[in-house]
Amino acid sequence: MARIIPVDTFDCVVFGATGDLTLRKLLPALYHRFRDGQAPEGSRIIAAARSEMDDSNYRTRAEAALQRHVAKDELDPEQVRRFLACLHYAQVDGAAEKGWEGLLSLLAESPPDRIRVFYLATSPDLYGPICRNLAAHGAITPQSRVVLEKPIGHDLASARAINDEVGSVFAEPQIFRIDHYLGKETVQNLLALRFANTIFERLWNADVIDHVQITVGETVGVEGRGGYYDRSGALRDMVQNHMLQLLCLLAMESPVTFGADSLRDEKLKVLRSLKPMAPHEVEQLTVRGQYIRGAVDGRPVEGYLADLGAEEPSRTETFVALKAELNSRRWANVPFYLRTGKRLPQKVSEIVVQFRALPFTIFPADAGTLQPNALIIRLQPEEGMRLEMMTKEPGPGGLHLRQTGLDISFEKAFGTRYPDAYERLLMDTVRGSTVLFMRRDEVEAAWGWIEPILDAWEAKGDTPRPYSAGSWGPTASIALIERDGRTWHEDLG
Template sequence: MPAPSRPPACDIAVFGGTGDLAIRKLLPALYLSERAGQLASGTRVIAISRAGFDDVDYRVKVAGELPRFLPAGTFSPALLDTFVRRLHHVSVDVDGGPGSEPGWLDLAVALARSNRTRVFYLAAAPALYGPICAGLARHDLITDAARVVLEKPIGHDLASARKINDEVGAVFREDRIFRIDHYLGKESVQNLLVLRLTNALFESVWHCGAIDHVQITVSETLGVGGRADYYDRSGALRDMVQNHLVQLLCLVAMEPPEGADPESIRDAKLAVLQALRRFDAEHVRQTVVRGRYTAGALDGDSVPGYLEELGAHPSDTETFVALKAEVLTPRWVGTPFYLRTGKRLDRHAAEIVIEFRALTTGVFRGVSGTGPPPNRLIVTLQPDARVRLTVTTKEPGPGGVRLHTIPLDADLTGASEPRPADAYERLLSDVLRGDPTLFMRCDEVEAAWTWIDPIQDAWRGAGGSPHEYSAGSNGPAAATALLARDGRTWHQEPLS
């Protein structure tokens, strides 16, 4: 298949250009785009921060740090030299009041050199999204082709999300706002839609009559580390469930969109959000589990608990959430969706598991006593991109029929070039092309918060502390009990 056409030359202005997100994710993604020949001649990356760097200082900083965050086999000194020549730095204190005007004027001068497409990437605190956009408008920096990219989280509840959307929307049209969720840029996530909608094998059984339940898991082995202050204000529900896991749920549960155009797909996702059963306090108590890791062991090393990493002050912030969701549409009546995410768990993984209903009759039912086990479609997002379908076969050998389960396994990463695009690389390329398909629309963000807010309200009203689980385990026992009450178990890959 030919490589995608290269976007035209543009200016990419990154607010927070010296920060963790820019150095670890955005600049590596742009370097990979350079490697793939997807950055047109003349494209510039203008980092914006409070640091007093000139262009040379910034290029030296990036050249020293960037190689650590590149995928194996992609680093080239010559390519790095080519890439850093695109980099510039402008010092702007975006929340500094009137004294910050000289920096804004410097940015205006830097951008005035061309009238090409401008992409403003806000790798900054969400509270600054509105002020940054107001500053861009005040200095007449928004052209007809300008776009803005917003990192999650968009607010911390429905009211704050609406405030951000209103402030940004006062400056940029909705079709120029790209709310990024890097999970939607993963190869296996996009393949999920293609797998389902282009294969009769799956689309014909993608409903409650054939599917028993769905599990969506994102587990991390890392703790909060240097993000402790941010994380304690957020927690797993806001940091992971409201955006990443909910978006994955939408892709699994949505009706076939009317077309492959961006708005048809986003309309289909919105319909899922609007069909989710709403939580009340009692429903939260029965179907939502929150946990927090204590000291434990990972890979043979002792690791501290969350409260130890946080410091002295008390906290009831959760580092783990498991919940049962219901999509109240004819396609999914009686088929629950179980979501879970947590830190300091026993594995680094992200997966979607579709468990089909077990056969209750059949010629081989008596062979194992209970019949063949249910088939599972397992879509792995990380650490690699794979799709597996478990099927029942005869165990080889004489002496009668013995059933066992084997996986039909497809590796989506590709064993050779072209290398599958990194999630941020893919999404940034879509921004440069002006394609919003994989980005969240304003009404999607607000609908997700409408569903999540009652959980936060119920936790505040009930008081108490999260269930504890040891670092290196698979989460609190209450999460296991959540499925056990329904006669189900979490899918768990054997530890290698």
């Protein structure tokens, strides 16, 4: 059974409470924490948005969201009733200076030393105005924290501007820049794998590892987020945050302690050691694509432009593959291949650590082809790890070798439901633990590496390469890795 770490009574104020993120992710996550007894009696969720409604209206909407996004066997009627009773609604425009009376009145009902979590599930351009208004109305206390959803800006300059605005009213330890990938159990298990197991840490270097692949595939298209996505694209939406954070955890040196700053110091070193791409290198080291009409799971789907409802061509990429390298002794000449996209064949997030081939073999040629070892770390859909290794086929008919997998499914191994990443991260904000959140300099270092790629694409001015929905992206992404004598891992899922 999972160990529950108690937290203090809290108020969680969610700005953007009628939006998709709140209804699809935050409310279900909070329900699970309430259901499992992790929210003390008296804790409240205050939904803040511009829509005109009262507590009853919002509770009805929240209940409908739970029915859609929580498994039926996890919806206990009494627990749902108690959870909904903790919900309150305040109509407020976070960017406006006036109209805060309802929210301030609700906050005044709690003791002044109560923990206050302000979760900004809004557009990033509202982060600064909301924080300034919270300060102007005296809503920020020493026990307050603010949670910022990604993306933090759309380039380095805007990220710095947001960090400056938020940092002018909240101290850095009060700012929680959330990347939900860091809340996934398998991502946290990367730290356990590397630093709690001697066998792997001693192998974790360029002497033994040939290359690393990180794949994040989605079967969906833009799903009603076309306005946001067409201004963002796959590089900003996935690589700048989720995928670079995974790369950091894979590549970083051992922190001195498990403390937040110690861990984030090591991640920052990785980001700063990424080899920058010169404009003439971007074309060789990156591939961007955009899906066209095709089929996913045997179902015909439209292309990106049709999903947008656009009549003019778009230069926004829905797929990106790239080759990254690090200027470090541990990872010298070990490439990291990253790819992500929408309308791919499978919804899967997976890391492949490919070890080097044996320099020689003692086995006869008819024993079979020796395959190098690989460690496959699955983030979704089923979290776990698999170590691919050579073994002898059973039987007395001679010595025949084949590759088999030592497979660990975390859910089966521990016999428990794996919580959603937001469940862990939301409770960490209440505890004040910033270990699994990004620090300001991390965000800006990531943008510093990504921005030259964006600039080179913009300067070239061409459109992304088309790929059929249901495929693994443009054929150029295959060439990206195969010209190095390697190939994408295809046994995904």
